[in-house]
Amino acid sequence: MNKSLKKTIRRIFQRKDIIWTGLWFFGLITLWIWDVLFLNKPDLLQIQTAIINTFLMSLSVVILSVFWGWVFSLIVFFLRKLQNQIPYTFFIFSINIIRSIPQIIGILMLYFLITFLMFQNIINNIYIIMLLMAVSIAIFQFLEIMDLFIERIDYYRKTDFFNALLVCGVKELTIINKEIFFKNSRGHILNKLIALFGSTIFLQCSIDFILSIGLSTKISSVNFPLTLGNLLARIDSKQDILAIGHTIMNPTYFGNLFFEHLQGITIAFIIVFTLLCIYKISNAFMERLES
Amino acid sequence: MKRKIIEHSLSIIFIAIIFSILFVLLSQNKKKSQINESSVLAEEFKIDFIDFDNPLHTSILKETLNIFYNNNAADSLLLLYEIDLWRELPSSMQLSGNEISIEKLIQILIMFLKFVLVYILVLGLTYYGVQTLAVFRFVSNKQNKPPLLIRVFSNLKNLKKGISFLESLKIIIASISNFIKAVLKIVFYLILFSPAYVIAYSLKTKFDTDSIVFMIFLGVISNALLITYSQKFYTFLISESNKGYVETALVKNLNNDYSFKSILPSTLLQLKKNFPGHVFNHIFINAQHQYYSTIKEQAAYLITGLIIIEMALNIHGHLGYELMQNLLYQKYHMVLVAVFLIYLTVKATEIFVDIFIFGENKKYQN
Numbered sequence: 001m002n003k004s005l006k007k008t009i010r011r012i013f014q015r016k017d018i019i020w021t022g023l024w025f026f027g028l029i030t031l032w033i034w035d036v037l038f039l040n041k042p043d044l045l046q047i048q049t050a051i052i053n054t055f056l057m058s059l060s061v062v063i064l065s066v067f068w069g070w071v072f073s074l075i076v077f078f079l080r081k082l083q084n085q086i087p088y089t090f091f092i093f094s095i096n097i098i099r100s101i102p103q104i105i106g107i108l109m110l111y112f113l114i115t116f117l118m119f120q121n122i123i124n125n126i127y128i129i130m131l132l133m134a135v136s137i138a139i140f141q142f143l144e145i146m147d148l149f150i151e152r153i154d155y156y157r158k159t160d161f162f163n164a165l166l167v168c169g170v171k172e173l174t175i176i177n178k179e180i181f182f183k184n185s186r187g188h189i190l191n192k193l194i195a196l197f198g199s200t201i202f203l204q205c206s207i208d209f210i211l212s213i214g215l216s217t218k219i220s221s222v223n224f225p226l227t228l229g230n231l232l233a234r235i236d237s238k239q240d241i242l243a244i245g246h247t248i249m250n251p252t253y254f255g256n257l258f259f260e261h262l263q264g265i266t267i268a269f270i271i272v273f274t275l276l277c278i279y280k281i282s283n284a285f286m287e288r289l290e291s
Numbered sequence: 292m293k294r295k296i297i298e299h300s301l302s303i304i305f306i307a308i309i310f311s312i313l314f315v316l317l318s319q320n321k322k323k324s325q326i327n328e329s330s331v332l333a334e335e336f337k338i339d340f341i342d343f344d345n346p347l348h349t350s351i352l353k354e355t356l357n358i359f360y361n362n363n364a365a366d367s368l369l370l371l372y373e374i375d376l377w378r379e380l381p382s383s384m385q386l387s388g389n390e391i392s393i394e395k396l397i398q399i400l401i402m403f404l405k406f407v408l409v410y411i412l413v414l415g416l417t418y419y420g421v422q423t424l425a426v427f428r429f430v431s432n433k434q435n436k437p438p439l440l441i442r443v444f445s446n447l448k449n450l451k452k453g454i455s456f457l458e459s460l461k462i463i464i465a466s467i468s469n470f471i472k473a474v475l476k477i478v479f480y481l482i483l484f485s486p487a488y489v490i491a492y493s494l495k496t497k498f499d500t501d502s503i504v505f506m507i508f509l510g511v512i513s514n515a516l517l518i519t520y521s522q523k524f525y526t527f528l529i530s531e532s533n534k535g536y537v538e539t540a541l542v543k544n545l546n547n548d549y550s551f552k553s554i555l556p557s558t559l560l561q562l563k564k565n566f567p568g569h570v571f572n573h574i575f576i577n578a579q580h581q582y583y584s585t586i587k588e589q590a591a592y593l594i595t596g597l598i599i600i601e602m603a604l605n606i607h608g609h610l611g612y613e614l615m616q617n618l619l620y621q622k623y624h625m626v627l628v629a630v631f632l633i634y635l636t637v638k639a640t641e642i643f644v645d646i647f648i649f650g651e652n653k654k655y656q657n
Binding site for chain 2: 096
């Protein structure tokens with residue numbers, strides 16, 4: 001093996017975040033190949049659609065959260081500068097109310113509103129429903145990004161950095177957006193986004209799983225876009241998961257899990273494996289950033 | 292501190308006012324909603340010659356409904372689906388209207404108390420678990436041991452032609468033991484990252500998943516709560532260990548040996564962790580102090596997790612399940628009461644943590 005190749009391999013192995021990203025993709029692709037070989041086609045198609053929908057919605061949540069987090073952090077920054085502190089106090093008070101509502105309750109209420117709109121036939125386009133679902137989750141997730149943005153601004157305001165640039169004639173907005181966020185906080189923001197993507201997948205799957213009970217007697221989870229959560233909530237997937245328990249007491253049944261209970265096992269594995277990999281990627285990325 | 296208490300109180304009053312307004316609005320619409328689908332469904336049960344448990348009867352009903360709805364199968368199926376859902380409801384929910392009675396209120400308060408009890412227990416257990424896991428990880432990292440799988444390979448590398456059979460056997464046993472440890476670690480990680488409903492359904496055939504003990508177990512072990520917050524505690528430990536006072540302590544000859552001879556594994560498992568004479572004692576105390584404000588976040592995450600468990604597992608007689616059922620059957624008064632009680636739990640935790648942090652800060656003030 002030549003030296004440069006060795007060097008490249010060593011460098012890759014030092015970057016655990018890249019290894020975990022690779023492992024994640026490798027795991028998902030291997031699983032997909034296995035499913036292509038052993039899972040029936042209709043189920044395979046459903047799983048593929050569910051993965052795409054879940055990841056797309058989580059990505060939308062992340063994008064919306066970044067946008068709102070950025071806008072709200074700027075609002076906080078400018079409100080703090082006002083002599084009259086009432087608007088700032090009122091703003092923080094409102095934000096804290098959202099913070100005190102458990103995410104699951106808040107999202108459930110907003111999903112209920114979506115259900116109502118679907119029932120009234122006001123919305124029936126699947127993409128709009130998906131977007132509204134992403135908005136519902138983002139409302140309770142963007143606060144984390146907002147906090148990070150505010151923390152980064154505060155950190156640099158404490159140092160000479162901010163004032164020095166102001167003296168140089170750089171506008172406040174440019175300092176915040178370009179110098180603080182883009183040039184000096186990209187890593188922190190990216191790390192937060194990775195973690196947010198993971199927690200969004202968890203929340204989304206949980207909500208969709210709960211929705212299998214239904215949010216209305218007229219609308220069931222069948223009316224919602226197919227996601228990993230509601231696919232896992234289906235009776236055949238649940239039976240596949242029950243088979244894991246059976247295997248604990250009857251280890252000889254283990255092999256059957258990979259052939260006869262593939263749908264439920266695949267979905268459960270995708271959720272758990274994705275959460276694990278995202279956690280590892282986020283931590284390794286942060287460690288590299290700090291070293 | 293006063294300001295924080297006022298802020299929390301205002302927030303509670305504000306939400307209480309909003310909920311009261313909603314409550315009144317719902318009561319005004321009561322008459323309209325009295326003719327709801329529940330009562331329409333109840334009419335269906337007056338046909339006493341139909342036994343809904345008899346497949347023949349339900350098939351005949353389905354055929355009749357098909358004729359009635361001009362072969363629109365969707366409408367008849369929907370009605371049958373609603374009847375099924377109605378029959379699954381507890382009788383107390385079937386018979387009552389949209390209003391809230393004292394009996395119902397007491398029922399929901401009992402469920403709430405049960406929820407709070409589970410919440411406090413799980414919060415205590417996870418607080419201990421978070422610290423223990425983080426401390427174990429920190430100490431293990433300080434020991435600079437290579438990862439388990441790398442240890443397996445490096446052990447196997449030592450298998451050379453010249454060594455004796457006994458030595459080879461020792462190496463092989465060490466490799467196998469490290470490999471088993473690595474596999475167990477992966478399984479442990481996968482369990483910690485599993486959503487509660489995946490673990491619960493895996494064990495449903497073997498355990499009573501509706502019991503409070505199982506709920507506590509799920510609350511602690513699942514939903515990535517332990518791993519997420521132990522990572523936060525670990526980050527605080529790392530940042531504290533990089534501070535100047537640690538170096539000063541080392542210069543003053545404080546113990547800095549992280550082997551399990553110096554820091555016994557039993558001390559890591561203690562409820563109140565204490566490492567006298569060791570530099571880690573100071574790192575731990577300061578990291579713990581920083582973590583206090585994260586308890587609010589952990590508590591909110593935990594409440595979300597517990598509600599997910601109750602809702603997803605359909606545990607009858609629990610707050611989350613009842614909230615879901617009341618939402619499903621449009622009994623909004625009950626939904627408002629349940630949501631307000633959950634909100635109060637979060638607020639009570641926030642107030643408690645703020646008072647606790649205030650007290651702790653006072654201790655360290657000169």
